[in-house]
Ligand SMILES: NC(=O)N[C@@H](CC(=O)O)C(=O)O
């Protein structure tokens with residue numbers, strides 16, 4: 001294995017230092033380090049952060065390899081500075097057995113660009129009728145700890161309660177797509193003045209908040225871990241704050257797009273902006289940023305949702321919901337959280353690496369750990385970011401197999417220059433190494 005000497009990087013945005021990486025680990029961080037035989041990486045002016053961890057990625061394999069594969073999604077992730085991603089279960093076949101989660105895990109190992117951590121479905125076929133084989137998935141080679149029917153809500157409260165009770169046995173967590181389906185039939189965008197004016201059926205904030213309120217009560221009652229996917233409303237932030245103050249073991253994520261974009265994007269009826277939950281109001285965006293800043297929302301998760309052209313570039317009502325996120329996630333966080341003064345670089349590391357890794361139980365896996373500090377002895381999972389460059393997003397140049405980026409033509413701050421997974425460069429000079 002080639003050793004690397006990263007020269008002049010700024011760990012967590014602090015004073016410049018050299019980082020020596022040997023045998024997959026950080027060997028030393030300090031001034032004017034030298035090492036014979038190590039490959040020198042010039043990182044002058046670049047910010048070093050721990051490798052990012054995504055709790056919510058759709059890789060579409062098996063089943064829709066035309067939209068994304070484990071390999072293409074892994075490449076997009078590495079280019080975005082990620083070293084681990086949780087692959088959502090809404091594939092075809094659904095990841096509801098040990099066999100399917102092991103298949104996804106192996107494909108990730110073969111691609112070798114990020115650690116692909118499969119999420120297991122909560123219910124068989126995501127149908128919301130009976131529990132999937134959660135224990136077998138937890139015990140499999142994929143060692144699943146996060147379970148989700150994402151794309152669908154586990155709307156039956158008795159089934160949700162049983163899932164929460166079941167995952168306690170192996171320290172798992174149920175990640176809920178909070179959407180009361182009876183309130184979102186035919187919904188196309190956020191319900192408000194704008195949906196009425198545009199003539200699109202509304203998706204009310206209450207459909208999300210009702211499920212979060214119910215689930216934090218259930219999680220508190222049974223003493224289990226609950227994670228709330230893609231929180232999108234100010235009311236949800238308030239409910240989470242309340243639940244945490246009561247000691248409920250609840251965590252939550254917000255997507256980059258919900259931190260940046262609003263329902264105003266629907267004005268042109270461009271389906272690239274159609275997503276679940278929908279883009280909300282400016283007031284919601286401000287509440288989400290504040291919730292992420294004060295830790296009420298634990299993590300940023302991309303909900304990277306690639307869709308093939310024929311599924312996305314149609315009339316708004318027919319288009320699938322979802323948007324790309326992996327390659328621009330860090331830049332959107334820089335724009336919405338760092339440049340606004342809401343988070344410093346250590347805060348970015350906390351919300352995009354440390355806490356998501358802790359939620360997915362990836363922090364204590366020895367050599368395979370993620371979300372660890374940049375410190376000697378730790379696995380060398382890290383990214384180097386040029387914070388000064390601004391990049392105009394061109395969907396044609398993305399590594400994803402799909403093109404549905406909501407940031408097309410938008411200039412965003414920051415560029416991931418290098419990414420290392422256990423000491424192996426997966427991105428060098430902005431290019432994937434494999
Ligand atoms: N976010 C979306 O709009 N779509 C996701 C499913 C989901 O995250 O609910 C997808 O799988 O395409």
Ligand SMILES: [Zn+2]
Pocket residue numbers: 150151152177229230276277
């Ligand atoms: Zn979802």
Ligand SMILES: [Zn+2]
Pocket residue numbers: 056058088150151303305
């Ligand atoms: Zn999703």
